[in-house]
Amino acid sequence: MRIRGREHAAGVTHAASWPPAAALLALAVALLAPLAGAWARGDTQPVPFRVVDDGIPEPLTSQPGDVERGRAVALDRSLGNCITCHEMPVRADFQGNLGPPLEGLASRYTLPELRLRVVDSKRINPESNMPSFYRIEGLYNVRRDWAGRTMLTAQQVEDLLAYLMTLR
Amino acid sequence: MKIGMVLAGLAAASLSAVVAFAEGERPPNRPIPDPQSGRHFATPDTLAIQDDDFLNPAFLWVEEGEQAWNRVEGTAGQSCASCHNDATESMRGVRARMPAYHPRLQRVVTLEQQVNICRTERMGAPALPIDSRPLNAITTYIALQSRGMPVNVDISGPARRFFDEGERFYNTRRGQLDMRCATCHEENYGRYLRADLLSQGMSNGFPTYRLKEQRVISLQFRLMGCVQDVRGQPPAMGSEEFTNLEFYLAWRAQGLPVESPAVRR
Numbered sequence: 300m301r302i303r304g305r306e307h308a309a310g311v312t313h314a315a316s317w318p319p320a321a322a323l324l325a326l327a328v329a330l331l332a333p334l335a336g337a338w339a340r341g342d343t344q345p346v347p348f349r350v351v352d353d354g355i356p357e358p359l360t361s362q363p364g365d366v367e368r369g370r371a372v373a374l375d376r377s378l379g380n381c382i383t384c385h386e387m388p389v390r391a392d393f394q395g396n397l398g399p400p401l402e403g404l405a406s407r408y409t410l411p412e413l414r415l416r417v418v419d420s421k422r423i424n425p426e427s428n429m430p431s432f433y434r435i436e437g438l439y440n441v442r443r444d445w446a447g448r449t450m451l452t453a454q455q456v457e458d459l460l461a462y463l464m465t466l467r
Numbered sequence: 468m469k470i471g472m473v474l475a476g477l478a479a480a481s482l483s484a485v486v487a488f489a490e491g492e493r494p495p496n497r498p499i500p501d502p503q504s505g506r507h508f509a510t511p512d513t514l515a516i517q518d519d520d521f522l523n524p525a526f527l528w529v530e531e532g533e534q535a536w537n538r539v540e541g542t543a544g545q546s547c548a549s550c551h552n553d554a555t556e557s558m559r560g561v562r563a564r565m566p567a568y569h570p571r572l573q574r575v576v577t578l579e580q581q582v583n584i585c586r587t588e589r590m591g592a593p594a595l596p597i598d599s600r601p602l603n604a605i606t607t608y609i610a611l612q613s614r615g616m617p618v619n620v621d622i623s624g625p626a627r628r629f630f631d632e633g634e635r636f637y638n639t640r641r642g643q644l645d646m647r648c649a650t651c652h653e654e655n656y657g658r659y660l661r662a663d664l665l666s667q668g669m670s671n672g673f674p675t676y677r678l679k680e681q682r683v684i685s686l687q688f689r690l691m692g693c694v695q696d697v698r699g700q701p702p703a704m705g706s707e708e709f710t711n712l713e714f715y716l717a718w719r720a721q722g723l724p725v726e727s728p729a730v731r732r
Contacts (some may be wrong), residue, residue, distance in 0.1 A: 383661040393662035397655050421645070428654070430644045440641040442698045450643060 340377075341448030345433060348418065354411025355418060359433070359453035364461030372459045378451060379432070379459055388466060398429060404466045413463055417456055432456060495634070497719065498653050499667055504723050508656070508666035509731060513678070517730035525607055525676040525728030528600075528683045532608025535601060541592030547605075550589065555612055562606075562613035563725050566714040568626035575629040575714050578606050579685060580705065597705040598685045607674045607683055610727035617724060618671050620717040633715025636708055642699030651693075663732075668693075670716040672729025679732060686713055 348355050358364075373379040373387065381387060384397040404413065415422060420429040432450045441447075451459065506514060516522045536547045536554050551557040565578045576584065582605055583594040595602035622630040637648045651660065652668030659665070673686040687704040690712060694701035702708040 393659070395659045395661045397651075397658055397660060428646060428650050438643060438645055439639065440694075440699045441643045442695065442700045445643045445698050446700075 340445070340452075341450055342433075342452050343435075343448050345435060345449055346453050350415060350422060351411070353415065353423070354409060355414040356411045358414075358457055359418075360457050362454060362457070364454075364457035364459070366458075366461045366465055368455075369458035369460065369462030372451065372455045373462055378455060384429075401463070401466055405464045406467050410460060410464060414456070414460055417459060417463075432459075495630075497721075498649065499719065502669055502720055502723055503656075503667055504720075504726060505666045505669050505672055505729065505731065506726065508664050513730050513732055516676075516678075517726070517728075523676060523728060523730055524681075525674070525683050525730070528604045528607040528674070528676075528728070529611055531601070531604035532606070535605050536608060541586065541590035543589065543591040545590045547585070550585075554609065558609045558612040560613055560616055562610040562727060563616040563619055564621065566710060566717060567621065568624070568629070570625075573625070574707075575626055575710055577687075577710055577713055578609060579687075580710065582606065582609075598688045600682070603674050603683045603685055606685065607728050610674060610725065613725040614727065615724050617722050618717055618720045620714065620721065622714070622718055626714070629711045630714055630718065632708075633711035633713070636712045637715055642694065642697030644697040644699075646697045648693065667719075668716070669720040669723060670713065671720045671723040672726040672731070674727055675729045675731050677731050683728060686716070 346359050348359060349357065370389075371378075373381045374389070374391070376383070381401060382389070382391060382394050384395045386394040386396060386400040386402070388402045408416070416429065418433040419431040420427040421431055421434075430450060433453070433456055435447060435449055506517070509517070516524075520526055533554075539546045539549075547554070562578060565581065566575050568574070569576045569581070569584075572584070579597055579602055582602065586592040587594050595605075640647045640650075648668060651665050656665045656667045670686050673689070674683045675686075675689070676682070677684045677689075685704070687709045690709055691701040691704065
């Protein structure tokens with residue numbers, strides 16, 4: 300329940316801009332899925348983006364990212380869950396270390412570079428173990444309740460990036 | 468007597484398999500040639516429970532399994548003991564060499580499946596659901612009879628293609644997180660996934676008492692959890708996919724002592 304509420308809040312602005320067909324489809328999915336609110340998870344029709352050099356220069360949404368919401372996305376288990384694999388400069392027991400610490404990210408990378416690393420790190424290194432947070436294609440055996448949707452919505456990605464840019 | 472002959476036949480079958488092995492198949496290389504048991508990654512508190520049979524809650528399952536061993540069930544009026552006599556003798560080493568190729572069924576079977584084969588085909592009793600308490604009880608009791616013996620599964624001859632399938636499953640990236648088993652258990656053991664210290668994912672302690680579940684779990688229940696953790700859609704417990712994967716896992720753990728029933732967080 301806690302998780303659902305959070306997801307819903309994070310997805311509201313985005314859901315409002317959905318085309319009616321997608322909204323209907325999402326509604327059908329929501330009715331079928333035992334997890335009501337599943338429709339708020341990820342995008343089923345990812346917005347297109349352009350990769351230039353080592354980054355994605357343009358934001359995925361017109362609404363700028365929000366630092367506070369982005370921090371929540373990073374920490375939420377069902378959203379970014381970054382802390383499971385990365386140490387982060389926050390007070391929390393049990394931080395993972397599969398990937399490097401996220402502290403100082405903004406000094407190492409530009410915003411476009413970070414955007415590509417969050418969206419689809421496999422484009423930089425196909426053997427990367429960093430999940431692709433905004434990709435649907437090319438995945439295998441995805442759990443039914445997540446199949447056909449990105450891990451984060453476009454707005455959640457932008458919120459997250461706003462937060463990551465504060466990690467100097 | 469009768470069963471002694473069948474088992475001798477089985478041994479002969481695996482011997483001929485060894486010959487076939489010598490004739491051409493190359494043994495595969497293990498990515499971790501010198502594996503470490505999950506106990507190396509467990510906390511002292513957890514190990515203290517595992518190492519004391521009076522503290523280890525899995526011994527409740529052992530007791531239930533021992534009772535079931537002698538209980539007549541099914542239309543044939545038999546118990547396990549009717550055919551296999553004293554489990555402390557007849558079942559010694561069985562857990563260490565399972566899963567194994569079953570010549571009559573021409574496929575690899577897990578210990579769980581073999582118990583159900585005996586129940587349905589020999590006793591006229593219904594199969595027990597995989598990972599159910601009564602099945603975990605009997606497999607925990609059987610596994611205990613191999614404690615300390617090195618895992619030693621036979622992947623040669625006709626078993627090889629089931630092994631290959633299991634290996635393929637292990638090394639396939641899957642789920643929304645797009646990870647393979649090796650991502651966590653070969654490339655990242657010793658690192659933390661939030662609060663979990665990643666082990667090499669060895670199977671030598673199963674069935675295992677899981678503190679989080681407060682019960683004995685079968686290996687395939689754990690595997691479901693690992694597939695779900697990468698947001699993958701796990702196959703059913705008892706399915707061919709998981710059976711082959713379990714076979715591959717046993718070979719990864721080849722040489723490690725059977726530690727069932729282990730205790731894990």
